[in-house]
Amino acid sequence: MEEEEEPPVNHRRQICNGCDRPNPICICHVIPADPIPTRTEIFILCHPHESRHKLNTTSLLVKSLRHVTRIPGRRLLRRHISAAGETSPPPPPTIYLFPHSPSSPAVTISEFKSLNLLNQGEISNPPPLRLIVFDATWKHAKEMVKASEKVLRETGAVKVCLDTEIDASVSGGSIYDSELLLRKEPLGGCVSTAEAVARCLGVIEPDGEEIERKLISVLKEMVKLQSKYLKPMNPRPKLLKKRFQNQQLVDEDEDEE
Template sequence: MGKNHKMDLDLPLPSSVSDEDAGGDTQTLTGRAVCHAGCGRPSRVCLCPHLPPSPLHTSTTVVVLHHPHALRRNPLSTLPLLARCLANFHLLPGRRLRPSSTPLLPSTPSPNPVLLLFPSPAASDLASWCRSTPPSARANPTLLLLDGTWQQAKEMHAASLPFLSSFVVPVSLPVDSGVDGDSMFESELVVKKEPHKGCMSTMEAAARALRLLEPEGRGAEIEETMVRVLRAMVGFQAEHLQHRNIKPRTKMRKKKDIKREEEMKKNAGLL
């Protein structure tokens, strides 16, 4: 990005369509029916029956900084579903946050905390932070998440810290860096292979955090609604992989290795 480039607030998701077009299933250029009026997924794996009738209202403002490639190149991204589950949700495309990024993030400390959910060494366990913080000091928080590959998220975190470090509260959900893969909550919710136990999709992370942050027991209801959608998505993916005939990948060999093998065969009188 250029130095003067401001990130657009609430960028429309790829499945978004105009009111005139939102009439149900339509055909894509490849002939595959897509549910444009609802979840934006192929009709045969439509998740509309699992989505809440209307986006859920939360006292927590959920802001996601997503890497520019997170939606374009990741068919398993949970961001489109997250946007359809939460009313108070804002999507920011970019590789880092800065003062000009969005008015949603104050450049100075405010009465309402801004929580950066990322498993950094400085992060406090979110559940512990909620228990030790009076309700008045954690009312109407902003939950900030980073969406991308694990490497992209680390780079986005490091690039954004110069701006964020003066006012955010770094928090995390349980992570075990010594164990590979799987959610710390439900292994059935793993969308793809994760580097560490506890790394999870952006949607699951938001659901688990909202359970703790939302007042008057609303958190558990919101979490279950979001997790139900995620379970359905993972179920479709598992069924697809089960019936898919995957051909073994041809191992690519370097030219120097092929040349060496040919020379060995020639020396052995095989050529």
């Protein structure tokens, strides 16, 4: 008798149905069982290349927050952010998150909160808000913002940035302020999409601090598990030098006191 051939071994990674990540780095245990509700409606324009990146963090937001719409593409269209429909005029205030630059200034999210846009009505019942985020490499994100300028103007979108200062003289950095360096950012102070949204909601949402804490805990767990399978990345020399100089200034100030 002929020997039966053994079935081929399936070496493909098993993917968790809950978080869509490989089973060894499943993060279902930290993703909120019920997506977190927010007054802010979040639209994330996700570059096609970024959606395939294994350290992309947009999926964390989609799984963790109730009012998130992920839009694949390189350019924002009016129908993308009006698909949900405006129940009554005028449309809600719209902001888009992108770093400040000399040629294209932005107000910090804290400054924006102090404007009348967020002070209408009772403090206990603030108006809804639309937040547009561009998820891509910084090079692609700049191109996406430029390509979306017409829609941003039509919607009256205000450009906002995080309160953390972006240091253009420093390259490198980490996915967030931690000892885990997995994905270098091009400028000092840059963060991942998930952290940027978390920090932003932390300021503008009534329960912002709690929402921010939950989202950051999910992000940290993802990076912690992922770090077991990736070689940690060290900061670039310019970033190390900058941090050393900043620490020297702190030490000198303490000595003078």
